[in-house]
Amino acid sequence: MQEIPNIAFKSQDGSSDIEFLPLKELFARIIESPDHNPRKPHRLHFFAVLIVTEGKGTHQVDLKSYPLKKGSVVKIAKGQVHAFQEELEYDGYLVVFTEDFILRYFSKSSVEFLSHLYNYHVSEPLVENSTHNESFLHEALQEINAKDGYAQVDIIAKLLELYLLRLDRQTQGALSRKVKNEFQQIFVQFKDLVEKKYTETRNVKDYAGWLNISTKHLNQVVREVTLNTAKTFIDQYVVLEIKRKILSSSYSLKEVAYHTGFDEVTNFTKYFKKHTEQSPKEFKMQNLN
Structure with missing residues (x-):
């Protein structure tokens, strides 16, 4: 592949x-x-x-x-x-x-x-x-x-x-907005974790646990840096990785689902459509034809 x-x-x-x-x-x-x-x-x-x-x-x-x-x-x-x-x-x-x-x-x-x-x-x-x-x-x-x-x-x-x-x-x-140095450090750790662990979990609670902070504090940090919630950040990254794999590999959509952390193609399709308003198949046809 x-x-x-x-x-x-x-x-x-x-x-x-x-x-x-x-x-x-x-x-x-x-x-x-x-x-x-x-x-x-x-x-x-x-x-x-x-x-x-x-x-x-x-x-x-x-x-x-x-x-x-x-x-x-x-x-x-x-x-x-x-x-x-x-x-x-x-x-x-x-x-x-x-x-x-x-x-x-x-x-x-x-x-x-x-x-x-x-x-x-x-x-x-x-x-x-x-x-x-x-x-x-x-x-x-x-x-x-x-x-x-x-x-x-x-x-x-x-x-x-x-x-x-x-x-x-x-x-x-x-x-320009000044972000507390402490927040920057936590955000970078969170970002790195998402990039490494996104196929394992999309649950904010899991990432907060790995960082030894509360979900409330993690959301406060991510909002300060990105103006979005931690869940939105995770979902945006997952969708980006799905798009990358659809357009830049020879994987079938079923294989893309597996490689981005979805056990069922149905759940993969629902997730992608929820965040992009189109199915993975529609996205692929629109961008590869």
């Missing part, structure tokens, strides 16, 4: 947790050593920033296509599914980096700010008309090509940190 490929981070020299990839070089490298088709949906096990420097086009993130032009930035979080268009009509860079890189080189306060930027449950991946792309790429590439390698990775990390903070400020804007 074909499943959504999981792509691990692998730099060209094998020694770094960050890499700046010109799109032409990225596709040339894949042609030489194809382990996946970037034009087909694939799930990242690292973080990425797609920066468009010229041209126009589209990029798909979690089954939705976003229009791109010069100045566009697409944030792709660890665990998200994305795909390039068939024929690239734009140029730019894909900057990829690992979670370890962030934790090792970014300040603690920056990590807290950036949890907003890469929290794809509450933030759209597309940032339009970024005014910091050219200066960031110029300085970072200049540092990468510098003959003096002293503190090189640290400097590149600080350039990326500053760039991402500026992106975060642009995306938050007037809607």
